[in-house]
Amino acid sequence: MQFWIIQSLNSLALGGVLFLLASGFSLIFGLMRLANLAHGALFMVGAYIGANLLRKYAFIDLWMAALLSGLMVAAAGGLLERLVLRRLATNPLGQVLVTLGVSFIIADACLMVWGGDPIPVPTPSYLRRPLFVVGFAFPAYRVVVVGIAIATAIGLYLLLERTRLGAMIRAGVDDMDMARAVGIPVSKLFTAVFCLGAGIAGAAGVLAGPILSAYPGLDADMLPLALIVVILGGIGSLVGAFVGSFIIGFIYTFGTALVPDLAYVILFLPMIFIIAYSPQGLFGRMAT
Amino acid sequence: MSRIAAVLALLAMATIPLVAGEFYINLATQILIAAVFALSLNLLVGYGGLTSLGHASFLGFSAYACAWFSTRMGLGPTASVPIAILATTLMAAFFGLIALRATGLGFLMITLALSQVLWGLAYRWVGVTNGDNGMSGITRPEPFGISLASAGNYFWFTLVVSTIAFAMMTMFVSSAFGSSLQGTRDQPLRMAALGHNVWLVRWLTFVYAGFWAGVAGILYIYYHKYIHPTSLSISSSAEGLLSVIAGGAGTLSGPIAGAALLVLLKNYASAYVERWNMLLGFIFVLIVLVIPEGIVPGTRRLLGRLRRGDK
Amino acid sequence: MSAPVPALEIIALQKYFGGLPATQDVSLSVMQGERRLMIGPNGAGKTTLFNQITGDFLPTSGAIKLFGRDITQLSLHQRAHLGISRTYQIITLFGKNTLEHNIVLSLLGLSPSRWNALRPLSHYGHLRAEARAMLDRVGLGGLADRRVSEIAYGEKRRVEIAMALAQKPRLLLLDEPLAGLSSEERASVKTFIAAIPRETTLVMIEHDMDTALELADTVTLLNFGKIIVDGTRDEVIRDQRTRMVYLGE
Known part of the structure; x- marks a missing residue:
């Protein structure tokens, strides 16, 4: 019983982390039709920046580190979009290849700067004590991560549905030419969305730090999970990313705990079923 | 004309073991293996318009299967090689069923996800793959009693296999089927309206490309006599894709030039700079931004312009 | 003896995009060897109907029969093998x-x-x-x-x-074959359309009435995805409803 409850909570926590990662990917894909393969690398670089901020400056706590790291990664993402991806606007394949190249550069730069040993991200002291609910001890931080993911989901939903920026994004997703024709500044919108997606990934890296820590290969571990989440949930769908994240969170956590050798195979079984049934994923539009 | 050039090039290459040292012979072998792999990927990327980021799955799986059947099952190469290639082709048939539910970026993402699953499996399923330690203990076969243990003999063996592969793939793209394939790349709806089964054309190409990547995997495992999960990683797939795109997707000589470039860079540059992945990343960005059509068509265009300029 | 089998028979065809009707309860039949002209204002649903006949997309409900055979669920390429060929309004060639x-x-x-x-x-x-x-x-x-x-x-x-x-089709669908042509070109294209043997049944969408009406035996007028008038060329031209669609009320 203990096992199932603890693993369920771990699944939820991983699902939360995955949502933070996949929501940005999905947001960018939905508007820009760009599969940002550097997303895992942005997540990793965020984790490294956060870990180092915490290590060097005593006055910075985890939340501030996440915020700062998110802002830095957002700025870097903005530069990438403005300086490189923009020039390839008519070449979606070229864009993907560039983001792939950038992911290699970032990953190797991280290895060069921060070395090959994992850097732990400490859990805030006040969240280290376990939470007791009906006699079971829960690691408090994991509960908080789930809370942050849900809050982010609600925040993104409100942003998309209730704000002017959101209305412009939705218009762009529905019909880019029409959006341009009615005077929506599509070019600025692209940069804003790319920054937002990158920033969430960067902050997510820090927030996931106490669970995953920062290590070389974190990007390669996370990217496929994010891809499977969005393929499963439907590329470009926020709801799909949310549902997909928790499905994958559960499958991956229980898979790793029960059949560690084959966790990866179990991970992709649901993907096969969903794609066979509906190539658009659970909540997606057609991905071409 | 080009046929004569090809024969001459082949003859020139056959003399490499007679004139060059072991280091260069091995370099040439690596280029040939990378070229077979890149050519097989080019069938999808260049001729089918299907950009796969998971093609290393087939090379790696075939190499693992061959190693596993040889070392764990004790099978000789006459059994383990055909079994490995068959298993790889079947896996390609299965992966194709899933990946070809989408095209474009969807296809790219599904092939990437599938290959990452395989990569993770190679790392985690230690009981079968020996995990991070990789599999070793493979000995090169002795076809018709000729030992392939020496660098020169293995080069000749690789040259024979890759020449067959090149000829078969050239035949494939210039055949009626190859024309249909290129039609489905350019105008899929029109092709369907003309009576071509677009999906089946793509799937068969996917399987065929998987088969040749499997052959490349066999050459790979007997060359290195060792296999590690890295062979299945995204950077392996990306190196193949970069060879195709850098050389010129949808041309026959492009991927060979691209593969040669990448193998040479990897061998020389990594002797001086440790950062191969970073270099790979920069080449990716550079190629896409500067010569998106690839080196071979790019050079051809440049030469054409120079020639016209002369007149 | 039963009546001869039509080359193309469309039965109660409906197509909705999202909630919007693009084809509403269309039923028609084209006999073998017939030359049928489809007319109607832009957006009347003519090309949408073509796309359902060729299989570019499936109808929401209804049936399509080719020489008596139900082809409603067949894919594009299967229909081509049963003798359907088409041209595109927007040129779709291998450049x-x-x-x-x-x-x-x-x-x-x-x-x-x-x-x-x-x-x-x-x-x-x-x-x-x-x-x-x-x-x-x-x-x-x-x-x-x-x-x-x-x-x-x-x-x-x-x-x-x-x-x-x-492809020597049994049923040929021409989607605005004269669009964008000069008057000389129109004349020459008209000549070889007229020369297509009667083994091929012809359904044509065309806005150039002067040329197209001469090629047609029968005419179907569509508007808002519905058939307004359907009959021989002269019947449709004379019909009050044709005037209403083209001249307004």
């Missing part, structure tokens, strides 16, 4: 390839040779000869070795038709 190769791809579509991966296409002399003969028929024989991207718009329109005709 990088020669005119000859474009026609060869059309011929290959119905030939078992399309699966052959072991013999160079250049060895299929009969396909190339047939393609050139077809190009001659539409007056483009001299351009057979040119790339499609290099020829004029009016010539591309003719390649579109040649590509469909090369």
